[in-house]
Amino acid sequence: MTDIHVKPELRAAEGFAQAIDTINALNPDFVISGGDNVFDALQASYGRADSLYFLYDSLSKRFEMPLYNTIGNHEVFGLYQADGIDPSHEFYGKKMYEERIGDRYYSFDYKHWHFIILDGIGFTPDRKYVGVIDSLQMEWLKADLEAHKDKPVAVSTHIPLLSVGQQIFGKPTSAFSPSEIIINAKEVRELMEHYNVKLVLQGHLHMLEDILYNGIHYVTGGAVCARWWLGPRNGMEEGFLKIDVSGDTFRCQYIDYAWDANGV
Numbered sequence: 001m002t003d004i005h006v007k008p009e010l011r012a013a014e015g016f017a018q019a020i021d022t023i024n025a026l027n028p029d030f031v032i033s034g035g036d037n038v039f040d041a042l043q044a045s046y047g048r049a050d051s052l053y054f055l056y057d058s059l060s061k062r063f064e065m066p067l068y069n070t071i072g073n074h075e076v077f078g079l080y081q082a083d084g085i086d087p088s089h090e091f092y093g094k095k096m097y098e099e100r101i102g103d104r105y106y107s108f109d110y111k112h113w114h115f116i117i118l119d120g121i122g123f124t125p126d127r128k129y130v131g132v133i134d135s136l137q138m139e140w141l142k143a144d145l146e147a148h149k150d151k152p153v154a155v156s157t158h159i160p161l162l163s164v165g166q167q168i169f170g171k172p173t174s175a176f177s178p179s180e181i182i183i184n185a186k187e188v189r190e191l192m193e194h195y196n197v198k199l200v201l202q203g204h205l206h207m208l209e210d211i212l213y214n215g216i217h218y219v220t221g222g223a224v225c226a227r228w229w230l231g232p233r234n235g236m237e238e239g240f241l242k243i244d245v246s247g248d249t250f251r252c253q254y255i256d257y258a259w260d261a262n263g264v
């Protein structure tokens, strides 16, 4: 599941709870969140950001199976407040995420698969976010892939490595901005292609797509909040991906958990 954007407004907490109940009924082995769990720490005061993290954490306890989180841009605290939150603040930037949710990037095994969760969020000097897998993480990723080359691998990143979003929703000639796509995606893709990566789970764009390139599926998983809790987005309902794995193969299905935003 990706792009929940939970907040007290627009019945978002109720919607997220309905998504969780639907997931519990499907009874998957575990859940991966693709990021943008909260809306929004980028511009929020400390008190508001703290309450959003609390809301996400308390609703997440409803999951009856393990939850593995991915960091999204909206989890970053204070970046957009050059006149409000100083970088010396103890929870500035990704520190709030690390303190409240956990590691920004990590990996784990489940049965014969290996799962890698990446932090694809970088900052510019003028306090904007940009999609990037930084050099330290690239080194870690290479070592982690090397150590697990006998297993099929699935990767989660909030900002996509590959997408046709601009060609679909912009013009056929449009390009992504650096905040919409991983700017060093070519380097990351070429590294992954040397190993046994089968699937990249992506969020951020609130769209549904599945691109197969050089043996890797790049799947952008819609959005739990669809159009930020205002209803379907470009015909796409509020939903999440159910992924059935068999051997080295998998099947993705978008599950509409039947949220109706009309009561807003």
Ligand SMILES: [Fe+2]
Pocket: 003, 005, 036, 204, 205, 206
């Ligand atoms: Fe989002």
